[in-house]
Amino acid sequence: MPILDRVVETNWASELGIRQVSEYQRCLSRWWSAEKLGSHLEALDSCDRLTQLANRHGFDLYLDQEWRRMARDQAPLSLILCDIDFFKTYNDTYGKEASDRCLQHVAVAIAAAVKRPADLVAHYEGEKFAIILPNTHAQGAVHVAEQIRSQVSTLKIAQTHSPLSQYLTLSLGVASMIPSYEYSPGMLMTAATQALEGAKVQGRDRVILHEQLLRQTQLVEL
Numbered sequence: 001m002p003i004l005d006r007v008v009e010t011n012w013a014s015e016l017g018i019r020q021v022s023e024y025q026r027c028l029s030r031w032w033s034a035e036k037l038g039s040h041l042e043a044l045d046s047c048d049r050l051t052q053l054a055n056r057h058g059f060d061l062y063l064d065q066e067w068r069r070m071a072r073d074q075a076p077l078s079l080i081l082c083d084i085d086f087f088k089t090y091n092d093t094y095g096k097e098a099s100d101r102c103l104q105h106v107a108v109a110i111a112a113a114v115k116r117p118a119d120l121v122a123h124y125e126g127e128k129f130a131i132i133l134p135n136t137h138a139q140g141a142v143h144v145a146e147q148i149r150s151q152v153s154t155l156k157i158a159q160t161h162s163p164l165s166q167y168l169t170l171s172l173g174v175a176s177m178i179p180s181y182e183y184s185p186g187m188l189m190t191a192a193t194q195a196l197e198g199a200k201v202q203g204r205d206r207v208i209l210h211e212q213l214l215r216q217t218q219l220v221e222l
Helices: 009-017 018-035 040-045 054-072 087-094 095-115 140-156 185-201 211-216
Strands: 078-086 118-127 127-134 169-175 207-209
Touching: 054 078, 054 095, 054 127, 054 185, 054 207, 078 087, 078 095, 078 140, 078 185, 087 095, 095 118, 095 127, 127 140, 140 169, 140 207, 169 185, 169 211, 185 207, 185 211
Parallel strands: 169 207
Antiparallel strands: 078 127, 078 169, 118 127
């Protein structure tokens, strides 16, 4: 799973254990080399310094690449978007430094829940993370999303002023389809965003799948 190469240099990386971090390092090196995303400078431009994940730029590059690859292979591509619930309240309560540490811990938890080298975890923006899952049907993506939600829950990060829980929680939206040259990656992104908003409307701290996209693209599997 592609993540930043400097993860071992951060204090919070020790929570993963040296063996696990080394595995992430190996997967990252293989990914950058295999996909030929460009020079070392471009690779750094695709990484988020705070969380040690891919950043928005790296996410966009990888989504476009995997969209074209899955369209060629006629294989499913899934996307998970997740938000930390009531993160503004967390930031107002504990301050920016604590909020940055919180994002780092959540980044580690998400990375630990996403197993395959071809999957990409990105810090999309603010309190939002995105996970690209090539060759993954909707049912598998929902399972990964639930694993992520569970992994973050086990951190038991205190959030005393949250109206939802005493601990930090995530809302997650999932979208899945077989890419086609008739469509664009924006269609998958829009569906995942709508599913995430649905999770928030339905009470947060849950996973919602955009089932309408499955019906529209004739990828019915549930």
